[in-house]
Amino acid sequence: MSSVESFSLEKGRGGGGTGLERSTESISRLRMVFGCAAIGALLIAALFAPWIAPHDPTLDDLFLINMPPAWLNDDLAYFGIENAWAYPLGTDSLGRDVASRLIYGARLAVIVGVSVACLAALAGVILGALAGFYGGWIDNAISRIVDVWLSFPPVLLSIILVAMLGTTLTSVIIVVAVIDWTRFARVVRADVLQQRSRDYIDAARITGGSDLSILIREVLPNVQPLLVTLFFFEIGIAITVETILSFVSLSVSSGAATWGDMIAEGRRVINEAWWVMAFPVGALVITILGLNAMGDALRFYLDPVLRK
């Protein structure tokens, strides 16, 4: 309230920074709102799929093939239904309800995304932390493995791996995690390396903490803001890669309603029934945008340096 405080912007070194900080703050808030909305919708769809979805997402009806969304459906007689809104977003080339598949697709997206991110983060954090904390030959060995891993073309490797492991939900999750753990390992290693040299680690050492307890209690919490951001990005990446694998017809089969599956299928009938592809593409893009926005915003809020 005091005018002295309102001038505090003068403290910012150089004038240009002040406007920037303000806009970053407001953009971050905007991002947070958008991210929360998108992820909230995704989570609600995922959690309550059985209650929200109007139909069984795998139930086909060969009499309802390629029915347009309700507001465009002007030939109810042909399809033999009374209420177009029973299939609000239309049906696909097997007569399955697009809306229901979209909702169950959200569920699978969350399962794939979160499992991959957890697995990749777990592997990456453990290896990255070991490498960063102990250094020496452990660091050398782990860094070498990361180097080798980063030298594989990811799409090609995932296609080969899925060909090897089969096309189930589990194998897709494993494949994406196997390919992407290096992202976490690299970041965590660099950060731990930096933290290790700080005074408070020595302080903890002096008070007799074991390596593990120091790592868990002192080092990792400081790495956490970056991890949270990475985690959100990774979920988006996992969902995208699943789509890619579906796209080359290598992903989850058994009629499971994944967005990738819907896109791959919709592409074949795009001129006939654009809605089969358009809705999952929209859902995918909004989800990734939401995740990225959330990751950016969280980094801003969690990182004391950036926030200042």
Added chain:
Amino acid sequence: MARLLVTIGSIFLTLLGVSVVIFVILRLVPGDPISMMLPPGATDEVRANLERLYGLDKSIPAQYVIWLRNVAWLDFGMSTQFRLPVMEIILDRLPATLELVLLASLIALVLSFAFSILAVWLQVDSATLAIDGLAGLAQAIPDFLWALIFILAVTLFAPMMPVSGRFDPRTAQDFATNFYLLESLVTLRFEAFAELIRYAVLPALALGLPLAAGITRVLKGALEEAMAQDYVMLAQTKGKSRLAIVLGEALRNAMIPTIALTSVQLTFLIGGTVLIERQFSWPGIGSTAISAVINRDLPLIQGIVLVFALIFILINLASNELYRAADPRLRTSR
């Protein structure tokens, strides 16, 4: 000199690791080239005979040792699919991929630099927001979806744009190399160049857009940060215009973090050629890779993976050197 040796040594070590991993993975994949060749009615004997012929009857380590020994003499084996030396196929296809990647990177650089500089120069909230939004969208849509969108858009709105191949096979020219684009440019055949660009622009755009978005995010942030520095204010007092300051003062500093982050993104772009080439029927190494996987052409997959790995490693090295060169603080303290 010592540094060079260490670098070369570590490249070889990494490639060796890559080769071991891919070799083992490939032999665990169900389905093998022999099964692909067997016709209706072939007997087990025929199968055994073919396995012997392609050296697949030995143990995995033994196969690896044989393969490695040949690779030492730059013999990557014969493609079971094309019945030509792997090396020859790769050398034949690589130029198409490299040209695509080059064009895509060029597009990405031009777009990202133009937009970042524009945003920072204009300093208008609505423009900044619009550019941020565009970049976010471009990044959220993966390259293969862009390709899909482009192909659909072309059939709907611009049927004169080609969506497959490198050039129209009905109209072709004499090329001494497989670098058609570069060669037509160097030999000043501009009509041919324009025609080749027409074929390359959509796949390059699909590949380049996500990269452009990635670079824009980094570069714009770095530019904004640089513009908040005192030396920018000082430059203002020297009477420089805002554009001159963005270009003359901020850009150089903003380049440093941009280079570091772009190399990672560039490897994603190159990895993306695997899908994009297939979608646009681009006769490069990426589409060859997919057909090699589908047909279980093991020697070819191994060769291609190694080439990708080598390219990735070289890009990382190059970006490290570039990073050093761009930052005077590193240059002198080396």
Added chain:
Amino acid sequence: MSLLQVDSLSLGLRGTPVLREVNLIIEASEIAGVVGESGAGKSMLGKAILGVLPRDVTVTAGAIRLNGTDLLALHPRARRAFLKRDMALIPQDPLSALNPCRTISAQLAEVLPKGTADAKMEVIRWLDAVRIPSATKVAKSFPHVLSGGMRQRALIAAAFASRPKLVIADEPTTALDVTVQKDVLHLIRELQRETGVGLMFVTHDLCVVAKICHSVTVMHGGRVIEQAACTDLINRPAHAYSQALLAATPRPDHAGQGLEPVPTALIERMIAEAGDG
């Protein structure tokens, strides 16, 4: 006609006043001190004169005249020409005021007046003038190899090299080691005397003001509290705030005496007088 004449200048940050009706006159060959605590608006005044205000801070009223020309009424391009030709800044923080990616020589050469024959030699001459050792080598190097004091010297050289009429020094010594501060101060005064420019010296340190300034403007809360000749203010501060400020300043001639902080009660009263919250 004075070199610089600021007429009831008011600045606002999105509606909130930053400067209120500030008047200031600087004559050629004069060193005019502007003192105040952090947040007093003194640096903002300098930036307003130079036309490098932050994006959200706008001039709401008043005029800034340089040799009679109202800078605020000029087209931005014309104003930039004025800036380039007639004004210069010695910035607060030498560490961040030099572009790390450009050589010292490049950053100095660009301010030299148009038509300078041998820019390279001129740069080295200026580096010598600010007493930078092995100037030839330094000219070719990037800022990170120089110490803070060296960088500030280079920046001072840059400020004077453009042969301006008005130099604004924005707390030029605050970021420096105490040992270096004195030398730099000397240097500035010396160059000012040699070139005869008008110099606006922004600082929070009355001590420094006492040493080099001819006139002093005391600022607080965005307004001018008191303006007087330097000796007058040091010896007979008229305004209670000036007195308090003076009491809070260590003075070489009053060694050993305890320092009195500016009383909060006084500040609060002043704020109440200003009539805003």
Added chain:
Amino acid sequence: MKKLLGPLAGAALAANVAFADDSTLTIAYNVSLPSWDATVGVSAVNPTIQSIYKSVYDQYIDQNPDLSFRPGLLTEWGWNEDRTKVFMEVREGAFWHNGDPVTPADVVWSLERAGKEETGNPIQFLWSTLGNFTVDGNRVEADVLRFDPTIFKWMAFLTAYVLPKDYYTEVGAEGFEKSPIGSGPYMVDEYVANSFVRLKRYDEYWGGAPEFEMVIFKFLPDASARVAEVETGASDITLEIPYEEYDRLAAKDGLNGVTTPVSDIGMIFINDVGVMEDANVRKAAAHAINKDLIVDRLLRGYGVPIDTLQAPEYAAFTAETTVAYDPDKSKELLAASGYSTDNPVKFKIQTTRGFKPKDYEMIQAVTGMWKRVGIEAEIEVYEIAKHFDLRARDALAPAAFYNWGNSIGDPSTSTGFSMFGPSPHSTWDTDDVDAMIGPLWGEEDEDVRIAGYQRVDAYIAENAMVIPLLQFVQPIIYRDGLSVTPHVANFLLPQNVSSN
């Protein structure tokens, strides 16, 4: 690596349609040609690639679009009385693309090469049934080392191409890959693997020079790319596109369509493991599938429902063997084995996806129909490579969808290879079926052989040891001004396209 191409026309910068001139035929083709050796190697037994081989090379014996046989480079052929020898008359007046005449020596060399183990010819086992060739003028004779009644049908089938002996020995295998020559209606002009091949008319072709001066096969494995190609006018003709797109494009101005049932069927292999050893389950699965509905709705009518492995054009087809759609019967059969919709029988079904039109979707629909009678099948998508591997190791799931091409229409290459236990390509493996098929391999009397296979087919249908679904229909879209004679063997031959 030097590309020997024609001059770049200035018009290249205009729209693609500007090139749709009558002398060039551009085909948006669904598979990529990997190798030019039509006898040896992976692509040799790939049925989809044969159109290109048949444009460049001649076969010993050719096939009409309706699958009937006609002379190729052989004008006459047959066995002697006791089937210990074969004779072949080699055509006179045929020339290789380099101008050399096609000689009986070429035919002998090609047959001998095809029969050699070390070349890696996958059909080697068949060609090696002939040996001790003798040449007398244009007549080639050979001993029958092992009798195979289908040998002359195979001479119009996979790997049965005549290659130039002298040229091949001169340039070697690699040289031949780089610049192949044949004696067919078109010569290879330019070939960019994974991209396109450009063929030039061979004016000296013994069957008369074909109509188009230039033929381009663009390799476009992606169906939507092929659709875009014909829609934008970049290609004149394409095939193997989704039926929805076929209907849409055929209705468009400037484009026409033709569909033909081809010698390719979709079937569900049944593996004699687990629940599939229960005949009730198998029969219930067979009776629960409404093939007509699948064809009508899912394939928009483009398909011919079948009940045996013989399509109507095949030699052993008979309309008498049928498997009715009868879901009530399925429920009864399942009930007899203790299954119901509440307690469904469970097994896995494998399928390709996007390899044949609506393959995956069909299996989705099938499992949907099964669900209604009490069969719960879990779908697993596999690639062709994995299917081959699993099939060779007899490790397929209890049910596995795949397609089976048979352009010579012989029952031995349909029912024979796919149901005979010892064949590595069979999935069903029981003694009763083997005992029925076994004697037919060497049966000399053609009528007895065909009737025998018809009996086997009836027995298999009765016991539901395989579930044939439909005969595929090949959709072809082409621009105005062309006329296309579709080939039942699923070929798209430029020789069969003409402009009008």
